[in-house]
Amino acid sequence: MKILLAGLVAGMLVGGVQAEQMDEMWGESTVKLRAENAERGELFDEGNYAMFIHWGLYSLLANNVDGQTYYGIGEWIMDPKMAGIPAEEYKRLAGAFDPTQFDAKAIVQLAKDAGMKYIVITAKHHDGFAMYHSKACDFNIVDSTPWKIDPMKELSTACRKAGLGFGFYYSHSQDWTFPGGRKGPEVDENGKPATFDDYFTKKCLPQVEELTTQYGPIELIWFDTPGGMEKKYVQQLVDVVRKNQPKALVSGRAGHNLGDYQTLGDMEVPHHNVKGMWESVDTTNDSWAYAWYDQNWKSPKKILRRLIACVGRGGTYMLNVGPCGKGAVPDRAARSLREAGEWIHTYPQVVYGTDASPWEHALPWGDVTVKGNRLFLSVFDWPESGKLFLPGLKTSIKSAQLLSGGESEPVAHRIANGWNIFELPPRAPEKLVSVIEVELAGAPEVDSTFGLDPNHGIEIFAEFAVVDGAEIFRDRWMEKFGEWVLVNPVGKWTTGGKAVWEIDVTVSGDYCASLTYAGEGRLVWGVDVVGGEHIQNQQNASHNYQEFPIGWLNFPTRGKYKIAVSCLEGNIETAKLKAIRLTPLN
Structure with a gap:
């Protein structure tokens, strides 16, 4: 249902060598694609909101190594720019990984309470540790830890019972602990030189086969950081997904334009409408994986602002949580998600199955989503003047209603100088975001010129x-x-x-x-x-x-x-x- 509207300014240059390298690693050259049929990607395209989970051995460290805190994203703790942990030393951490607080049903319930429609979790990140029972490599959560449980089995089952979609993150190019993986050991266990083909045939391809055959229906396979990975390898992985999970989407970060949709840069919420099917990936604080010090949680209002901004620009918002080493989601993250979710469950028509704003950008007081001939005005900044100004709407208004929970009341409006002006009560009916539903006489047509709002500028x-x-x-x-x-x-x-x-x-x-x-x-x-x-x-x-x-x-x-x-x-x-x-x- 996404309206195909103008994308970001063409020909933009990436600032800085480091950013250029990151773009290459992310594979952001992905063409903006759409699913080939109505079934594949329907939940992605209509649900608009998902839970990302970064959880692994790195969660046990929580960004603290030998008494020193490393500030940044915890799943990269092995990197030389972080703690620089050697592969063999890192692998020994598995013996201490015993996440007894992990509760698949509780995490799935949190996602449902938050209003999310599917979950994507790190089956294997760059560290090479499989968070499921893999026969392709014994460096996995069942064979290498005292816990001996496959959490992916539990999560996939819980998602199906709860009616949520389920998918896997899989780092297909980088593997820092398996010989031949990008940035991994250069020699095998026998001291012989290892090639990327060794890694791919012995570990990567078999693991993607496992993930797409052993966990029931998969909504999405989220590949990441293809870097210099040759197209022939990516194509083989995509073919496996197509064969085993024909209804699943493949993320744009698979590389070589072989994904089904575009993933924007990490933590990027666009200001322009973006063409085609796309997602923004964000996190509830600053790190993706759990970091002991990171208490910079997004408030419920900020979560809603960024979610509605993504939906209003025509995309999907996938918001990450990072369970701790024991497997529990931090309480404050869960609290924000649930409070935002209460609002979403009250106003689902604003978020699900909606189209992008015809203004193609946010408005000074909030944002707009569209469903048929109805506009949903999400008002984040309530006008103290009692007048809300809507510039540039060319289609005539049949009615306007101020929503409040399950109730609604008519809103008077008039047109002055081409602007619609709504007369509102002095106080917002909602603590987080108030909603005005506007029924139009036809499909919305607007002049998207920026309006200088008399209340907010x-x-x-x-x-x-x-x-x-x-x-x-x-x-x-x-x-x-x-x-x-x-x-x-x-x-x-x-x-x-x-x-x-x-x-x-x-x-x-x-x-x-x-x-x-x-x-x-x-x-x-x-x-x-x-x-x-x-x-x-x-x-x-x-x-x-x-x-x-x-x-x-x-x-x-x-x-x-x-x-x-x-x-x-x-x-x-x-x-x-x-x-x-x-x-x-x-």
Whole structure:
């Protein structure tokens, strides 16, 4: 049901050598594909929300090795940039892995309570440890640990009984403990050189055969980090999945455009609508696997904001939990998931089986999803004025209802200067997100020009600009090891370069303009109402995209304007503009 709308700006460049290497490893060149029939991928395409689980031997360490804490994603703890644990030393951890608190039924119930429609779990991550009973390699949870239980059997059974889909994550290229796997030992147990073909034929291919034949119906096989893996190997794996699980999807990170859908970069929630079938993968805190120190949990409201942003951009949101070494999901993560899930169960029509927003971007107060001739306005920031402004809707409104649990009440609305204005009560009916259901006279048609909201103002990201004498590119970096941040700024400025946006103003007057940017030293920025007022100001630069005020701008009448931003002086070659914000002066 996803509406195929405009994708991200074409031709963006990835910022930084490290980010380029990560893109290659992730296999992000994947074409945006759709499932070939209605059955394969239906749950993915209609459910829109799933649980990811990162759990393995690394969870036992919890980012602490020999008394030292390593900050970053725990499943990479073996990496030289983290603790650099040798393969044989790491394999000995299995003898201490006894996750007696693991409860498959409880985890599946948590996913159901959260409103998630399927679960994908790490059957084998880069460390090579199989979290199931594999006959292809004895480095697995049954043969190598005192626990002697196959949790994948229990999870797959519990998912089927609960009516949830089930799938596996499988690291098909990287294997750090098996000879021949990428970044793995270069010699086998006999001291002979090992090749990737050795790893693939002895371990990888047999394990994918096991996973697709021994655990019942599979919704999805989530391959990851293909890197330099040859196409012939990926094709064999895809063929196995097709043969054994014809209704299962293959993730885009399989590589070589052989997946069924696109996976965006880790923790990336797009601002534009994205074409085709795609997912965003995110985590409930900063790490994927359990890290003892990481208590930076997403609140229920933040989970809903990111979920609805993904659905509103036309995609699916898969949100990760990292059980501890004993197998339990952290309480605070579970609490946030359940509270967000209560809202989802109250308003399922907002999330499931819906189409992307015809505005193709978020609105200042929240976001929009669509089902047929109905719009669902998810209002995160309730207007204190009692008026909610909806710009650019061309299709006439038949009715509007403010939803509150199972109840609804009519909402009065009027049109002024091409904007719909809804009259709302002074207080939001919902603590997290309030919903207005709008029934239209036909399919929604909109003018997606950014509307300058009289209550909230507006923030417009640089990636939406038309640029001249500058470039839009991808700037990605890690805050901590593996914790990725992505910005699509305007940079590579030349003298006279401009970034220009069109906005629609419904209330004339003065607004405060501020810019979010990064750079070096002091930079002078100019902001223009094209054909009108010019302001400029010098502010210190930030290395991490800080917001700086520039000054007041005046829009003398209602109507459409073009706003232009230029970097005028200073180290303009370092300047990277993330966004412009216009704020009303009330």
